[in-house]
Amino acid sequence: MATESKQENPKQEAARPVILVSWSWMLQRFTGILLLVFLGGHLWVEHFMNTTTRVVSLRLTHWIYTFLDISLLIIVVYHGLNGLRSIVRERMIRSHFIWIDIVLWGIGIFTIIWGLDILWAFWYHHPFFVV
Template identity: 35%
Template sequence: MDSTSKIRRNVLTWFFQRVSGVALIFLVVIHMWNLHYAHPDVHPSYPNLVDRLRTFGYIALDFSLLALALFHGLNGVRNIVLDYTSNSRIIKRWSLSLMIVGIVFSLWGGAALIKIMTMG
């Protein structure tokens, strides 16, 4: 990999780190509003959670929160690694490991949302 593509990839991860942070702020506010203030007569309980998760909007919101928080946090860990080493082998190992962790936990969280949605 040449240095131009490394720079391009690092610029993109830097940019998406900022975008994911701003998106997380908005999504958390929407999530809190929907959960606590939009329907004051609905009490937080498991049956009400299942009812909410049977709508596409809540599923999309919750999965977006999960995916963005995972990306933002794991990319932050990658940035810490980049701060402490310039060894490309170590950086590649950490990047691959963090990517695998992100994919596994996204799939696991998505499966949990789908299970609650379909089975209750």
């Protein structure tokens, strides 16, 4: 009966806080909070450790770094491309929204595979795909 109450008292309905606008909106906030921790940790580690193949490989032998790097990769790609999606959607007509999603999902999956390939190369000093 939400529509009835809206007609009866539209002001009261408008004042009600909207908790979940959309999944993408909520996940953008959620991944943003996670990034404070993961990216903060990433920058901290990178500043205080040397960046050589040996150091990065040794670091990745500990599961916590592997976990941090894979998580950061997935979270940052989602947050970045979802942010781009919201900007692009403002400038596009509704019927094109599905194409934005398809293209961005494609880019996102490609980027994550690319990042995992780099991590894999550091683990074993040899990549799946050679550039």
